Amino acid sequence: MKLTCNTPRKGALAHIVATLTAIAVVVALPAAAQTVTRSTTSAADLAATAQGPDRSQLGVYYRQLEQRLVSQGNLRQDRNAGALDAATLARNFMAIAMRTEYGSGMSGSGSAAPLRRWEQPIRIGVRFGASVPAAQQRSDQAALTRVAQRLQRASGHPVGLTNGAANFHVLVLSDAERANAGPVLQQMVPGLSRNATRAVTRMGRNTFCMVIAIPAADPNQGIARAIAIVRAEHPPLMRQSCMEEELAQGMGLSNDSPAARPSIFNDDEEFGVLTRHDELLLRMLYDDSLRPGMSPGSVNQHIGQLAQAVLARG
Template identity: 45%
Template sequence: MRAGLRRIGFALGVLAGLAACETSQLAPRETGVPPHARPDGLKPVPSAEAPPRRRSLASKDLETYYSRVQADLLTQGLLRTDGGGPDTPFTDTMLVRNFERIALAEEYERGAGLRPSRGELSRVKKWLQPVRVTIEFGALVPEDQRVPDTNMVTQYVNRLSRITGHPMSMNADNANFHVLFMSEDDKAEIAPRIRQLVPNVSPSALELFDRLPRSIHCLVLAFSEDPGGYAYGEAIAVIRSEHPDLLRRSCIHEEMAQGMGLGNDSPSARPSIFNDDDEFALLTTHDEMLLKILYDPRISPGMDADTVRPVVTQIAGALLGGES
């Protein structure tokens, strides 16, 4: 979950009774006498169509705010898009450590909204079933943004599939990974839509959207196939449409990668988007290796740190040629 200058990752039935209208016995059901034309002054006035919704001042102000945030970060040399280089070396030992902090630890307590976790290592979380991605736009997301955003998500899905070797595709008919681009004016639609997609979603997860501060740039909710399980069956990423292009693309990269199982951040991870320092905007070579490790067939959902560590160490060594 990207948050401000740092990154952070769930009836009542109403019946209306209709009174029966019986035909009066004082007038015939049918008559051969044609009715008189109704005088013009008595004709019902057609109801005026509701004016189209327009973006609010709050949404425009948010757009200005995020543009300034992006400009400030770029001025500081942050939001790099080079994927890392000679100035950001890392070893297989560092990769193993970062995998444990990013893939095994959880940023927030399960079912507790934005309450930070205590940092304990949990278990491996990943997809076993194919990932089918679809995109939805809020009603007030600008039309000229929709095609570029769709292209960005489609290209990134293809990239994630190549990196992980896991089947991923764009599929609107049977989707299990929903990417929602929503403006401030569409905010009231988010919780109901999530409830439609995941009917048993935790109320604490939905509460996030009732008080979503502007410091939260985007977020992802991932749900296990079975209650309390670790194999994902559904994910929903929510991205603010008011972001300028690079921040919006950065949100796509981070939230979708987190929705694949890299759910936490670490201040020691570099070069990485899974770091609160915003140095990198897009998935790096380091992050690609984390995904390769996670989706290695030797690693299964639910494995704990002690069980998975020897396997991760072996894979990381192979990826980096045995550096330590």
């Protein structure tokens, strides 16, 4: 089981977060097999104890943060930013796809890891907390549909939203709803570890969003289930950034790298959308020459050639 948390740890964003007044991955956990069943809990069952996102103190905090980031040239929306070469693309693939953002027990070690991706089609189910207004729900559904379409085009792997049995759950929750979401998480993933559940329910305000990817019992079968958490209090650009980054990381691009640019997989928050660089990484990850469970050493032997091939295809 793996968690990826979008949390500023250093650089300009960490400085911005530290200076704002408080009004407010993939973590490698033991890889035990998980059996996931579809939750029948309704949105009303998610505790609606918080104020609406526009009125909450946390909402004010995130709006201030977004404004500060944008004023400093961050959360960029341009996807085709800068030239790329095969050597850089190959190096960034090894750093982002073949390492974990955190080590076992959330130590932050960023250790090497085998290749992780989905082998089955990705069926995204969206669940909203009762605090999320209907208009925002419609907007988020439309945005997630567009993200899914982009991920499918980039990777060549089937990705789409469903009203049926989902294997990739996206929860849009207020702070209070998220803190009380333990029972819902357990219904979605019976036997979900305490560490993973606590990572969600105890998210600090500077963890903007999170994804949990659950491997199949057989590592060669890749990722079996995933759960992404998006804060209902986020303003538009941060909301979009969370959707794009966490869904892509839930597909197997599990690490962030300070050297990756132009990329959303960089904790400086310069880019708020998936760039061409990131889409090429997804194309590489789902190339037929790779398979789940491959070691970093095996991948590294021919990743340069694969990077050249995907750049040549455009």
